[in-house]
Amino acid sequence: MKNLIIATGALAMLMSGLAVTEAVAGPESKCKACHTFEKGGKHKTGPNLFGIVGAKAGSTDFGKYSPSLKDGTWVWDEAKLEAWVCDSKSAIKDLTGDAHAKTKMGNQKKCGSEAADVVAFLSTLK
Numbered sequence: 001m002k003n004l005i006i007a008t009g010a011l012a013m014l015m016s017g018l019a020v021t022e023a024v025a026g027p028e029s030k031c032k033a034c035h036t037f038e039k040g041g042k043h044k045t046g047p048n049l050f051g052i053v054g055a056k057a058g059s060t061d062f063g064k065y066s067p068s069l070k071d072g073t074w075v076w077d078e079a080k081l082e083a084w085v086c087d088s089k090s091a092i093k094d095l096t097g098d099a100h101a102k103t104k105m106g107n108q109k110k111c112g113s114e115a116a117d118v119v120a121f122l123s124t125l126k
């Protein structure tokens, strides 16, 4: 019986630990593999994203943009970013107006309310 109580206690502790981890991992957790968010943060596989809302596409000093982003003329607003984090491969065609445009960033499949959560986070980076 004593063991059962200990085991239940350990399980409860484990579960509350998991809940905390989930709450701390924000909507941007998936992006962190390739992007940093703080001012002056280094570029990784993708460019630093500080101040991205309201910035012109491809305007950081990241040296590895695709031609589509490097020559991009649009300004990132919330709607464009939501389309981007859901399906960058098709968004790049709409953004550039070129049906053959490609991007190096794979689809993140953050769509709908998940996209809105990511973009709400990006809006705080200023």
Ligand code: HEC
Residues within 6 Å of the ligand: 028, 030, 031, 032, 033, 034, 035, 045, 046, 047, 049, 052, 056, 057, 058, 059, 060, 064, 065, 066, 067, 068, 069, 070, 076, 081, 084, 085, 102, 103, 104, 105, 106, 108, 110, 118
């Ligand atoms: C596997 C790596 C990877 C992941 C994960 C990733 N990105 Fe990217 N991202 C890139 C790369 C590479 C580029 C540059 C694409 C290009 O030049 O075509 C990019 C470009 C961008 C841009 C355009 C930046 C600019 O300067 O115009 C935004 C915005 C962006 N990513 C947001 C996100 C967000 C938000 C997430 C998470 C939901 C995310 N990315 C996840 C690799 C990634």
